[in-house]
Amino acid sequence: MKTKSIFQLLFLFLYLGCSPDDSVAPSQKFQGSLFVTVRDTDGKPVSGATLVMDDQTAITDDDGTYYFTQVTLTGDDYLQVEKSGYFKGSRRFNTKESSTQFLQVTLMYQEEIGNFNAASSASISIDSKSKLTFPDHSVTRADGSSYSGNVRVMASPIYSDDPQMSDKMPGALTAIDETGAKVVLGSFGMLAVELQADNGDVLEIASGKTVEVQFGIPNTQLGQAPPTIPLWYFDEAKGYWVQEGEATKQGNVYVAQLPHFSFWNWDVVYELVNWEASYVYPGGTAAQNAEICMTIKSINTQRCTKTDANGQVYGPVPANELLELIVRNDCGNIIYADEIGPFSDDVKMERTTLDITQYDYATISGTALKCDGSPLTSGMVRVRTTLNNFLFPIQDAAGHFEGGYVYCTGDVVTLYMYDVSNSLVSLPHTVSFDRSLNVGSLYACEQLDEYLHYKIKGFSPEYVYYLPDLSYTGHSTKINSIDSIGVKGRFGFSIDGGTTGQYIGYAAHGNQINLPNGQIAYILNMTVDVAEFGGAGQYVRGTFSGKINTGNNGAGGPGKSDFSGSFSVLNE
Numbered sequence: 001m002k003t004k005s006i007f008q009l010l011f012l013f014l015y016l017g018c019s020p021d022d023s024v025a026p027s028q029k030f031q032g033s034l035f036v037t038v039r040d041t042d043g044k045p046v047s048g049a050t051l052v053m054d055d056q057t058a059i060t061d062d063d064g065t066y067y068f069t070q071v072t073l074t075g076d077d078y079l080q081v082e083k084s085g086y087f088k089g090s091r092r093f094n095t096k097e098s099s100t101q102f103l104q105v106t107l108m109y110q111e112e113i114g115n116f117n118a119a120s121s122a123s124i125s126i127d128s129k130s131k132l133t134f135p136d137h138s139v140t141r142a143d144g145s146s147y148s149g150n151v152r153v154m155a156s157p158i159y160s161d162d163p164q165m166s167d168k169m170p171g172a173l174t175a176i177d178e179t180g181a182k183v184v185l186g187s188f189g190m191l192a193v194e195l196q197a198d199n200g201d202v203l204e205i206a207s208g209k210t211v212e213v214q215f216g217i218p219n220t221q222l223g224q225a226p227p228t229i230p231l232w233y234f235d236e237a238k239g240y241w242v243q244e245g246e247a248t249k250q251g252n253v254y255v256a257q258l259p260h261f262s263f264w265n266w267d268v269v270y271e272l273v274n275w276e277a278s279y280v281y282p283g284g285t286a287a288q289n290a291e292i293c294m295t296i297k298s299i300n301t302q303r304c305t306k307t308d309a310n311g312q313v314y315g316p317v318p319a320n321e322l323l324e325l326i327v328r329n330d331c332g333n334i335i336y337a338d339e340i341g342p343f344s345d346d347v348k349m350e351r352t353t354l355d356i357t358q359y360d361y362a363t364i365s366g367t368a369l370k371c372d373g374s375p376l377t378s379g380m381v382r383v384r385t386t387l388n389n390f391l392f393p394i395q396d397a398a399g400h401f402e403g404g405y406v407y408c409t410g411d412v413v414t415l416y417m418y419d420v421s422n423s424l425v426s427l428p429h430t431v432s433f434d435r436s437l438n439v440g441s442l443y444a445c446e447q448l449d450e451y452l453h454y455k456i457k458g459f460s461p462e463y464v465y466y467l468p469d470l471s472y473t474g475h476s477t478k479i480n481s482i483d484s485i486g487v488k489g490r491f492g493f494s495i496d497g498g499t500t501g502q503y504i505g506y507a508a509h510g511n512q513i514n515l516p517n518g519q520i521a522y523i524l525n526m527t528v529d530v531a532e533f534g535g536a537g538q539y540v541r542g543t544f545s546g547k548i549n550t551g552n553n554g555a556g557g558p559g560k561s562d563f564s565g566s567f568s569v570l571n572e
Helices: 219-224
Strands: 030-040 050-053 056-059 065-073 076-082 089-094 101-107 112-117 122-125 131-134 139-141 150-158 174-176 182-184 186-196 202-205 211-216 228-235 240-250 253-258 263-268 271-280 291-296 301-306 312-318 323-328 334-340 361-369 379-384 389-393 400-406 412-419 429-432 436-443 451-456 463-466 469-472 477-480 492-495 501-504 512-514 520-533 538-549 560-571
Touching: 030 050, 030 076, 030 389, 050 065, 056 065, 065 379, 076 101, 089 101, 112 122, 122 150, 131 150, 186 211, 186 253, 228 253, 240 263, 253 263, 291 312, 361 379, 361 412, 379 400, 389 400, 412 436, 429 436, 469 560, 492 520, 520 560
Parallel strands: 030 101, 174 240, 361 436
Antiparallel strands: 030 065, 050 056, 050 076, 076 089, 112 150, 122 131, 131 211, 139 202, 150 186, 174 182, 186 202, 186 263, 211 253, 228 240, 228 263, 240 253, 271 312, 291 301, 291 323, 323 334, 361 400, 379 389, 379 412, 412 429, 451 463, 451 560, 469 477, 477 492, 501 520, 512 520, 520 538, 538 560
């Protein structure tokens, strides 16, 4: 029997396209694509969240989404998500080259649950199930120096029966145990905690001190909870859980002493086998972005994920366990249900056709064209409904695309076309919805009101950033990209002034441009010509030029290279 260590189903269902091999070792780099959705705990989009993939940075749009059309992956990758006012989010995920992966991250608010004076002891209730107990003089500044002021406690639990657990938790349920071995985990719950001073400075637990946590065990797992359980904290830099200490069961809570704060996790181990399945709609269209939920019946715990762009899902499941599998569409309808297992060996399920109705299912087709009217042959079409996003690749040399998707409410759909080769995306096309919709010919190029783009000698395309942002302090103006679909990294600059004229430009991101091929171009000098500087509600427009050095391996050669561009930004 081929088994793998641990309740890795909980790890699998954090993201799409997990590798069937739980000992992933990146063997090579490849170009892939990721569609990332960031929401809050109420299900609302989180716009302006910063996404970091290795050295590539992006910002979520008004829908809380970002589409990495070209990103370098290794097969074992780590996405970090951050926005002020929320606990940090992240996702460690495994990918396959063949299909676009869909990642969803739920950011939790940093809610203050209580406060106390650092010199005093305190008992702070997290909620009706859990609490923290602080001894006196237990808090210092981040650098270890003494602190005697007010301590604000931010905390958010993730109970193991939370249906959003897979999206809320950081990283994946992969970990480093006390021996240094890489393992995967099955969780009995998690807790995020941060201490802050009144001015927002992050505080820490004093060296030699611990804070007691009592963490509630859900009723559905109370009978299965072991008397002691290992503790794990999340290492944000590495993207793994690290074993440190243990918790003891006392009634319906686990009690532990925490020496520092981050995300903490209570976990057990199960054996697993690899499981793979694929889903299609009637007619054979891939059921992409469909929610797949699996319940381990012996402990009544459900975890969910989404299929990839090919309608596939794959990864480990518990060996010798009876599992309940359901597929639910965006409309909230269960369109497939079955009991599967127990499995004693790896299994690949036969392709499943989902039971859908004409009231949920829709098809779309059309032709995508480049700016010059020629067919777009290397790209994607994104279909956004009121609830979800779907991606359909260009299928032939004529630019034809088609696919099936789920549609529940509303009168319109919005389409975006991505010209991957030229790093372009269309403005949104809103069309009246029909169950069988042919949108005709659409162009992946429009004249934008706001843009920031540049060209570098030695690189053939012009790199375009959409929806740039402008800030003016009264003596300095900063223009920055907040959306760089198809372009690796970010670009921006500042000038010492707020009127028309010529200025020295200062690069906004460490005097460098992150090039789409992974290289770094260092800006040697920059001149900015502001031709128009409108007031509030008007535009700031102009051009810039200068010299960069891409290094010995850069496409621009070992010496100086020319770069130039233009910008148009709304002064809001």
